[in-house]
Amino acid sequence: MNFLRIPSAFHGVRCQSPHSFFLQCCKSIPSRIERNRFRCYHTVPEIPERKLNPLFSDRGVKVAWDEHQGxxxxxxxxxxxxxELEDHxxxxxxxxxxVLPEHAATFQFASQAYNxxxxxxxxxxxxxxxxxxxxxxxxxxxxQQVVLENFESKEDLLSKIKQLASNTFGAAWIWVVLDDYNRLQVIRTFQAGTPFLWTRWQSNDPHLVPSVPDHSTRPRNYSHVPLLNLCLWxxxxxTDFGLFQREQYIDTWFQSINWSLIEDRLKQSLV
Incomplete structure (x- = not known):
């Protein structure tokens, strides 16, 4: 079971309170864990593909997945x-x-594992x-239709991603998300910030935080569903592109996307 396939678990979930909503979501997303009596520990799952040339060499996969995720x-x-979080x-x-300052580091590690x-x-x-x-x-x-409805072309989507990446300093993630009204947006989270909570995008830059929509009219009880992300750590x-070839890395990443999987995420997330 894939413990990170979030949009499919969100599909159809409707609750009056955020607390009960997220409890339902979490019940439908079991962690990839190793059980030791009654305790659960997260492990590094297998990824669908390890042969990811030209984006990652074998050494690149070892560094960016095996070592970092480990x-x-x-x-x-x-x-x-x-x-109390051990079994969650x-x-x-x-x-x-x-939202708990005393658990800030725990949040960062959990969010980065997901991202x-x-x-x-x-x-x-x-x-x-x-x-x-x-x-x-x-x-x-x-x-393809949703991209064309929200951007002029696939190339325009890439251009928006590269524009935001070029204005990014330090470790970050660029996300293509489905917003409250089934529109695509390109957003950024710094460090291990999560797209699910706009307050945890880890950004204080007012140019990056869009106006908050009227939550009473939106069809979901959560802010954004991620469809695709780009790692800028x-x-x-x-390992494979060096410190000064980030644009080449982004171009290569865009050619290495499994769009069939992105389409599945989108279908499961539309409301």
Whole structure:
């Protein structure tokens, strides 16, 4: 079971209070865990593809996935061990710790574990993509239509992503999200910020935080559903692209997206 396939778990969930809403979500998203009697510990799951050339070499995957994800998950386990959070899913931990200053580090590790898995889950290597035409953008009409409705073209979407990335200093994530009204937005979260809670985008820049919509009229009880994300942490591109080739890394990433998976996320998330 994939413990990070969030949009499918959100689909159809309707509750009067945020607390009961997130409890329902978390029940439907079991963590990838190793059980030891009654205690649960998160482990690093297998990713769909490890042959991710030209975006990642074998060494790049080892650094950006095996080593980084391993460190993040270990750090998370170390912090929740022996606490009331020990048996909770990663997604549940994110929401339980997001507004608690005393759990700031726990939130960061849980959110980063989610973000990095979501990123790697979306990727496909050039050889595999060539063999399976369904992974191409043009073969997925739903995501293609939504992109064209919100942007002039797929290239325009990439341009918006690159523009935001070029204005980003330090570790961050760029997200393509479905907003409250089924519109696509490109947003940024700094460090291990999560797109689910706009207050945890980790940004104080007023140019980046859009006006908050009228929540009484929106069709969801949560802010955004992520469809796609781009990692702007150094560990993601330094090994294969170096410190000064981030734009090349972004171009290569955009050619390494499994659009069939993005289409599935979109279909499960539309309301």
């Amino acid at each position: 460190l993040v998950v270990k750090s998370l386990n170390d912090r929740v061990k022996g606490t 899913s990663i997604f549940n931990i994110i929401f339980q710790t997001a 990095n898995h979501f990123f790697f889950e979306s990727l496909i290597g050039a050889e595999k993509a060539k063999e399976d035409s369904k992974t191409q953008f043009e073969s997925n009409p739903v995501i 150094d560990h993601a591109y330094f």
